[in-house]
Amino acid sequence: MSESSSDVNTFSAGSLPKSYSSRYSELGVAHLPASARHGSDSGLGSTPLPSSRFRFVSWHHLAHCHLTGDQLTCPRVREGPSADELFHGDEEAAGEQRWRMRMRREEEGPSWEERRQENWENCRELNLSYQDLGEPFQRENFLRILHRLIRVERLQLVDNSLSNLTSVRLPRCKVLNLQRNHLVCLLHLPKLPAVEQLCLAENAIASLGGLDTLRNSPLRSLNLALNPVAFAQDYRAHVFSCLPNLEILDGVPKLPEDNLHTGFRFPQISRMCNIL
Structure with a gap:
């Protein structure tokens, strides 16, 4: 992570962890329109925030990213649909999604539940x-x-x-x-x-x-x-x-x-x- 002259933190090409780089490419961000990948938010001026490159990525896929909360413009907190709702009518896809979530829960252990906990009261x-x-x-x-x-x-x-x-x-x-x-x-x-x-x-x-x-x-x-x-x-x-x-x-x-x-x-x- 480097700091530009405008005091806005930016990411270098190799600053992301390899595990996140692969996940980021899997999300299809590379297939976004050129205007969406390189343009800046209209309400933020000409200098994009470091989070601009992740603005089309679902929030729950940012677990391995080194962005902090104050670098996000408006983090989305919407709870996503269940696997059954997401893959309605496709039992095979729904079953695969549930299997992936179960494997991820087993791999990460206690940190899975800790990350899912919310502390809105404070x-x-x-x-x-x-x-x-x-x-x-x-x-x-x-x-x-x-x-x-x-x-x-x-x-x-x-x-x-x-x-x-x-x-x-x-x-x-x-x-x-x-x-x-x-x-x-x-x-x-x-x-x-x-x-x-x-x-x-x-x-x-x-x-x-x-x-x-x-x-x-x-x-x-x-x-x-x-x-x-x-x-x-x-x-x-x-x-x-x-x-x-x-x-x-x-x-x-x-x-x-x-x-x-x-x-x-x-x-x-x-x-x-x-x-x-």
């Missing part, structure tokens, strides 16, 4: 963005992990197609990023008694109903940019009136004119039609 900072939760078993496993984050303080959940997190409680979370999900209502947020910074930008939240659930939290910064509700009349005044401790809304500090409508309420919708 996690303090976590990035679980871009998980591509397209299957029910993936979403169920993702929620199972969220339920165990009892000590997390900073959590990134960007672009996960999440629509309802009411069953989740994050008692110590201070910074939560839910940008680019499918939330339509503030009532679908997780329970956040300690949140200080909350980003809900680029969702589908159309009303401020449920905003008062955050009133007793120490929330200082809220981002609702590019939600339908952000285009409502007197939107900022209403948010600041509901959240007196709020200091920043959509990246803009509280302005003097945001106090002009302290007692503002959305007008009642009239059923009468006025013809001018």
Whole structure:
């Protein structure tokens, strides 16, 4: 492993263990398109991370790689399908997969179980963005992990197609990023008694109903940019009136004119039609 001038660790061609090199080639990475093998992530600038060469490899195949967690952009934690689901309708392939897993378990001994153990309860900072939760078993496993984050303080959940997190409680979370999900209502947020910074930008939240659930939290910064509700009349005044401790809304500090409508309420919708 060598260090480039940009302080980003990179791998030399011969730095990987032989055991991993063979496994890496077996995964078919060499057959990826040239643009996928050599291009960098669009959101990371022109210098790729050392993990870029492994971004199309399943996370459970990285056991023998010397990458550390802080070098991964967004490690995928999805639990994979069982052998029966993976090879549905192909009993021979399913049997071969089970045999390989059994042989691997016997070869590695206790380390197999140790590696499979999870310690989400003691996690303090976590990035679980871009998980591509397209299957029910993936979403169920993702929620199972969220339920165990009892000590997390900073959590990134960007672009996960999440629509309802009411069953989740994050008692110590201070910074939560839910940008680019499918939330339509503030009532679908997780329970956040300690949140200080909350980003809900680029969702589908159309009303401020449920905003008062955050009133007793120490929330200082809220981002609702590019939600339908952000285009409502007197939107900022209403948010600041509901959240007196709020200091920043959509990246803009509280302005003097945001106090002009302290007692503002959305007008009642009239059923009468006025013809001018």
